[in-house]
Amino acid sequence: MSHTFTTDIAIIGAGPTGLFAVFQAGMLGFKCTLIDSLPEIGGQCTALYPQKPIYDIPAYPSITAGELIEKLEQQAMPFNPQFVLGQSVTTYHFDESTKLFTLETSEGLKIAAKAVVVAAGGGAFGPNRPPLKNIEQYEEKSVFYSVRKPESFANKHVVIAGGGDSAVDWANILADIAASVTVVHRRSKFRAHQDSINKMMHLVDDGKISLCTPYQLHSLVGENGQLSDVVVSDLDGNKVELAADVLLPFFGLRMDLGPLKQWPFDISEKGIVVDPLTMETSIKGTYAIGDVASYPNKLKLILCGFSEAAMAVHAIRAQLHPNHTFHFEHSTTKGVPGS
Ligand SMILES: Cc1cc2nc3c(=O)[nH]c(=O)nc-3n(C[C@H](O)[C@H](O)[C@H](O)COP(=O)(O)OP(=O)(O)OC[C@H]3O[C@@H](n4cnc5c(N)ncnc54)[C@H](O)[C@@H]3O)c2cc1C
Known part of the structure; x- marks a missing residue:
């Protein structure tokens, strides 16, 4: 324009x-x-x-x-x-x-x-961008720092990173829309409103959200801007690969x-x-x-x-x-x- x-x-x-x-x-x-x-x-x-x-x-x-x-x-x-x-x-x-x-x-x-x-x-x-190699290649294709149309994640495997209100709120909303929702947080305790955390924990119990804590983002796997996996690691450096179509990092502004x-x-x-x-x-x-x-x-x-x-x-x-x-x-x- x-x-x-x-x-x-x-x-x-x-x-x-x-x-x-x-x-x-x-x-x-x-x-x-x-x-x-x-x-x-x-x-x-x-x-x-x-x-x-x-x-x-x-x-x-x-x-x-x-x-x-x-x-x-x-x-x-x-x-x-x-x-x-x-x-x-x-x-x-x-x-x-x-x-x-x-x-x-x-x-x-x-x-x-x-x-x-x-x-x-x-x-x-x-947005605070996580320090992941080549993340720019995935941005606006399969890595998003905000959600404009939640329905665009229908049937997608979504990984959400962060422990604040945005991470917890979007996990709760997307639990009913996405194929799977995994929340990665480097601490076991979340910093969001207690009501939202309670709701998330119910969805975890119902199998609609998976928690991956205490883990942090390690690297991205994919091609041409499309993610296939998000690799996370614990404090001892042990890695886990999470199947992912979409990553939503919510680390504040x-x-x-x-x-x-x-x-x-x-x-x-x-x-x-x-x-x-x-x-x-x-x-x-x-x-x-x-x-x-x-x-x-x-x-x-x-x-x-x-x-x-x-x-x-x-x-x-x-x-x-x-x-x-x-x-x-x-x-x-x-x-x-x-x-
Ligand atoms: C938790 C907290 C509590 C606070 N409590 C108080 C309080 O009790 N009393 C008080 O007086 N103050 C308080 N403050 C401070 C107060 O919020 C700031 O003084 C006030 O927001 C400053 O207003 P501003 O319009 O100058 O700038 P901002 O509120 O910072 O707004 C600036 C805007 O400019 C935009 N911008 C910057 N560069 C560009 C660009 N290149 N192109 C386009 N847009 C751009 C930014 O996106 C932003 O929206 C608090 C601040 C915080 C964080």
């Missing part, structure tokens, strides 16, 4: 900070496109701790991370943001003649924008700034260096907010990211309209569309 569309502000990262930037930008009349490597909005809140209560969001004595994201989405929706999800931004380029930035995604989509806000947190989320590290703005060990008065990076027209932004005494807190979002979009407005004097208006005066 190669398609370019134009927006006012391209926001990289749909975590809490990027989402609030949509609202703040909308209040100043800007349209935003948010791009995130994850298939869902919410950044760390959605991916890492959706059920946990957060206690330091102003005016919410307690709110779960998942609820907070729902509310931020609700608050952004009157401004019709465009979401580009499941795609990482890989390249970044400024065209002096058009004065537009062009971002390109992992799927080849091109987004041209008058300003860029990097709200990338600790970086793009991706990792965050990596990846391509952003090569982009031309100043970046320190702590993140992208910004001017704390405007949140502008060392590249004019490109701003960084939230966890990814670095300045003296930075606090990596959601509430700081909200304030940084407001500061960045006000600075963008001043930059895009240098000859205009704007008068500050509260939301109570302006209202929001549809209110």
